[in-house]
Amino acid sequence: MRSQVVLRALPFAVLLAVSVTDLLAGPDLGFLPLLTLGPTFASVYGSVRRTAFVGVAALALCVPLAQYQGVLLTRQHNITLATIAGVTAASMIVSRLRLRRERELADVRLVAEAAQRVLLRPVPRRTADLRIALSYTSAAAEAQIGGDLYEVVTTPHGVRLLIGDVQGKGLTAVETAAWVLGAFREAAYDMSELHEVGERLEASLGRHLSGETFVTAILAEVHEDEISLLNFGHPAPLLIRSDGKLFPVEPPEESLPLGLAALAADRPKPHRVAFGEGDQILLFTDGVIEARDPGGAFYPLTDRTDLLGADDPQEALDALRADLIEHVGGPLPDDAAMLLLRRNS
Numbered sequence: 085m086r087s088q089v090v091l092r093a094l095p096f097a098v099l100l101a102v103s104v105t106d107l108l109a110g111p112d113l114g115f116l117p118l119l120t121l122g123p124t125f126a127s128v129y130g131s132v133r134r135t136a137f138v139g140v141a142a143l144a145l146c147v148p149l150a151q152y153q154g155v156l157l158t159r160q161h162n163i164t165l166a167t168i169a170g171v172t173a174a175s176m177i178v179s180r181l182r183l184r185r186e187r188e189l190a191d192v193r194l195v196a197e198a199a200q201r202v203l204l205r206p207v208p209r210r211t212a213d214l215r216i217a218l219s220y221t222s223a224a225a226e227a228q229i230g231g232d233l234y235e236v237v238t239t240p241h242g243v244r245l246l247i248g249d250v251q252g253k254g255l256t257a258v259e260t261a262a263w264v265l266g267a268f269r270e271a272a273y274d275m276s277e278l279h280e281v282g283e284r285l286e287a288s289l290g291r292h293l294s295g296e297t298f299v300t301a302i303l304a305e306v307h308e309d310e311i312s313l314l315n316f317g318h319p320a321p322l323l324i325r326s327d328g329k330l331f332p333v334e335p336p337e338e339s340l341p342l343g344l345a346a347l348a349a350d351r352p353k354p355h356r357v358a359f360g361e362g363d364q365i366l367l368f369t370d371g372v373i374e375a376r377d378p379g380g381a382f383y384p385l386t387d388r389t390d391l392l393g394a395d396d397p398q399e400a401l402d403a404l405r406a407d408l409i410e411h412v413g414g415p416l417p418d419d420a421a422m423l424l425l426r427r428n429s
Contacts, residue, residue: 091129095122095138103145110153116146116164120171127175127182135179139172203262207236207423209398211243214306217397217424219405223371223416231257231299232369232419233265237272241305244272244281247423248301248318248342249369263292264299264342278305278354282314282342286351289343298343302367303354306425311359314352317341319370322389326362330389333357333365364392364426371420375412383411397426 099122106115123139130138146165150156207218216236231250236243246268250257264285271284282303289299300318304311313321313333317340320332339352359365366389375383388407394400401424408420 088129095126095130096141098122098125099138099142099145103149106149107152114155114160116149116161117167119146119164120168123168123172123175127179130179131183132176132179135175136172139168139175142168142172203258203265204234207234208238211236211238212306213428214243215397215426215428217401217426219401219420219422219424221371221405221409221416221420223419231261232371232421233261234421234423235265235268235272236423237269239273241272241276243306244278245304245306245367245423245425246272246301247367247369247421248299248316249371249419249421250299251297251341260289260293260297260299263288264301268303278303278312278314279351282316283351285342286345290345293343298341300341300370304365304367305354306359307356309358309360310356311365311425312354312356314354315339316352317344319368319373321365321367322386323357323359324364324366324389324392326360330386332386359427361427364397364424366392367423367425369419369421371416371418372408372422374418375408375416375420377411378413383408392424397424400424 099119102115102118102121105118109115119142122142123135126135126138143165146161146168147156150158150161150164155161204220207216209216218234220232220234231248231252233246233248233250235246237245246265248261248264250260250264252260267285267288268281271281275281275284285301285303299316301316302318302321303314303316313335315335317338320334322330323333324330335352336355337350337352340348345351368385373383373385377383388404391403391407392400394403401422404422405420409416
């Protein structure tokens with residue numbers, strides 16, 4: 085990457101700039117102590133060996149420059165040499181500590197990603213008269229693994245879906261996601277009504293969660309010409325009609341996330357909307373709509389749904405994901421999950 089090339093070249097560019105400046109300025113101003121910037125910058129990105137090499141290069145430059153300026157072996161020059169050596173040694177220690185931390189973060193990230201892959205099983209691409217597409221983009225910042233979760237199961241009561249987002253990051257969030265997914269997979273088969281599935285999830289989380297941890301989620305159940313949605317404080321999905329009309333499916337009443345039922349007077353109730361041939365519904369986590377471009381503008385999801393017009397739902401969702409990443413201009417700051425359901429026409 086271009087930024088990596090710049091960081092690798094920066095220490096040497098600094099040494100060159102200081103050397104030229106010292107030659108032009110003469111011995112009166114004394115820019116030689118600034119050669120310590122070379123190993124300092126090297127420790128930000130380079131290895132311990134590379135940092136040491138840059139420090140040696142700084143010392144090697146300091147001697148002929150001092151000779152040229154007529155200050156070699158003076159008291160000030162000896163102090164400069166000692167300063168460069170000391171800063172190089174300190175920079176090598178910093179580089180070693182940085183590399184160790186990077187390895188630890190990489191290990192934590194690998195463990196969390198492996199756990200997520202086990203929990204988030206592949207969803208069926210076709211079930212009944214539905215075609216299903218999935219997109220899951222993991223945040224790339226250090227070990228900031230999130231708790232986004234999803235599931236699609238075919239049960240005796242119809243096709244049921246779950247998409248959710250656990251508060252927080254890291255392995256704790258992944259553990260909470262495991263409880264939610266396990267409870268949903270069991271309840272989706274056992275409970276005849278969608279609200280009973282939600283109650284089972286709430287009861288399960290009540291036994292395992294502590295403090296103010298919560299999970300925003302949407303449960304869905306597909307019927308012959310409709311879809312039922314049970315929203316627990318999650319962003320409203322987008323329903324795209326076969327004629328291209330678009331609107332968010334807001335719940336009739338606002339509801340609290342899973343895990344906060346004790347604070348609510350009433351439990352949320354499922355609501356139905358028409359879902360006929362050629363219709364699509366996009367469920368997503370807040371990592372999608374809260375993604376910002378370099379200027380701070382949020383991703384305009386409702387203005388990008390024309391990308392979902394491809395014949396293959398997975399190709400359509402992949403195009404939307406690519407547009408999201410292009411909007412951000414780099415790694416996403418938070419996990420982003422999207423489920424697209426299309427009723428066959």
